[in-house]
Each structure stands twice: as C-alpha cells, then as structure tokens.
Amino acid sequence: MPLVSMSNIEAFEDRLGAAVRAGDAGDFEIVGYGEITIAVRLTTADGDFVCKRLAPLSSRASAEGFADAIAQYIDALHACGIDVVETETRILESDGCWVLYCVQPMLTPGSLGPDFLRGKSAQEAAPHVRRIFERIRGSVTPTLAPDGQLSNWAFEGERLRYLDVGTPFLRDDEGNQLCDFTEITRALPRPVAAVVARFVLKGILDNYHSLRGQALDFLGNLIKEGLGDIFPPLIPMANEVFELSPPITEAEVRAHYKSDAQTYAFIQAARRADRWIHRNLLRKPYPYLLPPRIERSA
Ligand SMILES: Nc1ncnc2c1ncn2[C@@H]1O[C@H](COP(=O)(O)OP(=O)(O)OP(=O)(O)O)[C@@H](O)[C@H]1O
Numbered sequence: 310m311p312l313v314s315m316s317n318i319e320a321f322e323d324r325l326g327a328a329v330r331a332g333d334a335g336d337f338e339i340v341g342y343g344e345i346t347i348a349v350r351l352t353t354a355d356g357d358f359v360c361k362r363l364a365p366l367s368s369r370a371s372a373e374g375f376a377d378a379i380a381q382y383i384d385a386l387h388a389c390g391i392d393v394v395e396t397e398t399r400i401l402e403s404d405g406c407w408v409l410y411c412v413q414p415m416l417t418p419g420s421l422g423p424d425f426l427r428g429k430s431a432q433e434a435a436p437h438v439r440r441i442f443e444r445i446r447g448s449v450t451p452t453l454a455p456d457g458q459l460s461n462w463a464f465e466g467e468r469l470r471y472l473d474v475g476t477p478f479l480r481d482d483e484g485n486q487l488c489d490f491t492e493i494t495r496a497l498p499r500p501v502a503a504v505v506a507r508f509v510l511k512g513i514l515d516n517y518h519s520l521r522g523q524a525l526d527f528l529g530n531l532i533k534e535g536l537g538d539i540f541p542p543l544i545p546m547a548n549e550v551f552e553l554s555p556p557i558t559e560a561e562v563r564a565h566y567k568s569d570a571q572t573y574a575f576i577q578a579a580r581r582a583d584r585w586i587h588r589n590l591l592r593k594p595y596p597y598l599l600p601p602r603i604e605r606s607a
C-alpha cells in the first residue's frame with residue numbers, strides 16, 4: 310500500500326508547482342525549508358504526510374537515478390542500525406521538468422530533535438544526544454554518511470528516528486559520489502553553482518564523511534537552533550564518543566559555525582539576487598521558493 314496515492318500526489322504537485330512558480334505558497338503549511346528542498350504538509354483521508362519536493366531535475370533518467378540512490382541510502386543506513394522514517398519516492402513531470410518527491414508520514418509534533426531538547430538542561434539532554442552520537446559513529450564511513458544535525462532526528466517513545474534522506478551521502482570505493490549533486494546545484498544561480506561545484510561541494514561532502522566534521526556540525530548547529538547554552542558541556546562527550554584526537558574545543562565549534570553561517574548567507578543572498586533578476590529583468594517566474602530571512606543566534 311503506498312503512503313499517498315499517485316493521483317493525490319499529482320493533484321498536490323499541480324497546486325504546489327503553481328505556487329512555487331508564482332512565488333507564493335501561502336496556502337501551504339511549509340514544515341521545513343532546506344537548502345534545496347521544501348517540506349510541505351499534505352493532509353489526506355489516510356492521515357498527515359510530509360511531502361519533500363526536491364529541486365526539479367532535467368530528465369526522467371536523472372530523477373530515477375536520484376530515487377534509486379535514495380533507496381540505496383535508506384538501505385545502507387538501516388544496515389548500520391539507523392531507524393529511518395518510512396519514505397516513498399514519487400516522480401512527476403511538471404512544467405517541462407521532472408520533480409522528485411520524498412513522502413513520509415508526519416511525525417508527532419514535539420518529537421523532532423530541536424523541539425524535544427528545548428527547555429532541557431545540558432545534563433538532561435546529554436543521554437539523548439549520546440544516542441544520536443552513537444548512531445552517527447556507527448554509520449559514518451568513507452562511503453556512507455547521515456546528515457547528523459539535530460533537526461534530522463526525532464524521539465518517538467523509545468525510538469530514535471532519522472528523517473533526512475533527500476541528499477544521499479553515498480560514495481563508491483573510489484570516492485565517486487553516487488548522486489550527481491551538480492544536478493541539485495541547478496537551484497543556485499549559474500555562477501554560484503559553478504563556484505560551489507568547483508570549490509565548495511567536495512569540502513562540504515567530505516565534512517559529512519568525517520566524525521570530526523559531524524561533531525562540529527552537530528554542536529555548531531545547536532547555536533542556530535537557539536540551543537547554544539547546552540552545547541559547551543556536550544563537547545567532552547563528543548570527544549569521547551567520536552574518539553577525537555586532538556579533541557575539539559568550543560572555539561573550533563564556534564569558528565565552524567561562523568564559516569557555515571557565512572556560506573549559507575552568501576548562497577541565500579545570491580539566490581535572492583537571482584530571483585530579482587528573473588522577475589525584474591528577465592520577466593520570468595523564479596522557479597524556486599526561498600526561505601524567509603532567518604535570524605541566526607550568535
Ligand atoms: N516526516 C516528517 N515529519 C515531521 N516533520 C518533518 C518530517 N520530515 C521533515 N520534517 C521537518 O522538515 C525539516 C526539513 O526536512 P529534511 O531534513 O528532510 O530536509 P532538509 O534538511 O530541508 O533538506 P536538505 O538536505 O535539502 O537541506 C526537518 O528538519 C523537520 O523539521
């Protein structure tokens with residue numbers, strides 16, 4: 310039994326695709342803006358789902374290749390003991406492009422990592438964070454990596470669930486990426502995509518395949534989530550679980566976060582400029598939805 314029927318998802322894409330092209334998704338409940346994905350709620354007679362609309366791809370073959378990579382990624386994560394939220398991929402043709410959706414059941418409010426840890430002291434949060442660290446430690450290899458950030462995990466009763474499978478960090482033994490990420494960077498303005506592909510992408514991807522990179526990302530991201538108070542006391546645990554040598558320090562986490570925030574701000578500024586050019590000079594609809602400006606905690 311599919312989670313969501315094909316006709317339901319087609320009707321959904323008709324509306325959402327049009328809203329994206331018009332640059333106004335006011336009628337939708339957007340549960341998450343990724344760098345390239347938007348996650349939107351879909352309510353059906355069978356329950357509530359999250360439909361993640363990945364960047365439109367140029368051909369059916371690349372959409373199918375992407376869906377295959379996502380399926381392999383889920384299997385590989387499962388094999389390392391990660392409890393991945395049930396995920397269905399759907400490919401639709403829309404306005405001359407191929408749109409890939411990842412559909413998942415909507416998780417209970419309050420179970421998502423940041424909500425779950427909000428209001429907890431570092432001491433109270435520590436055992437939960439340790440569980441995440443252990444899952445990361447058990448799955449990161451040169452060929453596989455989860456995106457270990459807190460927002461990609463949910464605490465559902467006894468279960469620790471992982472939900473972010475739209476970017477399959479999978480490489481072969483020679484270090485070649487299984488997915489053509491340059492397809493995804495099409496969402497960026499062309500000169501930026503070229504710079505990202507040439508200078509930034511490999512470094513970003515390498516970071517996921519390293520326990521040190523995962524630790525820095527996880528801890529730095531707590532600042533962005535407004536949980537900056539609890540991260541310094543968690544550093545010794547990160548050093549212990551990931552066996553980091555030399556150990557990471559608070560200064561290193563802050564520097565990592567700052568550089569990540571700068572990259573993100575640069576990309577968002579370039580995308581807003583690109584949207585302005587589309588609308589005002591080219592007089593074409595801008596084909597992506599951009600996240601609202603976010604205030605990052607310092
Ligand atoms: N199944 C789900 N139930 C409830 N909320 C979800 C679910 N899946 C995703 N979300 C919310 O949407 C956010 C973004 O989803 P996800 O992490 O899958 O993609 P992303 O990080 O935006 O993608 P990208 O890798 O392109 O940056 C999550 O952090 C979470 O807050």
Ligand SMILES: [Mg+2]
Nearest residue numbers: 456460461473
């Ligand atoms: Mg995510």
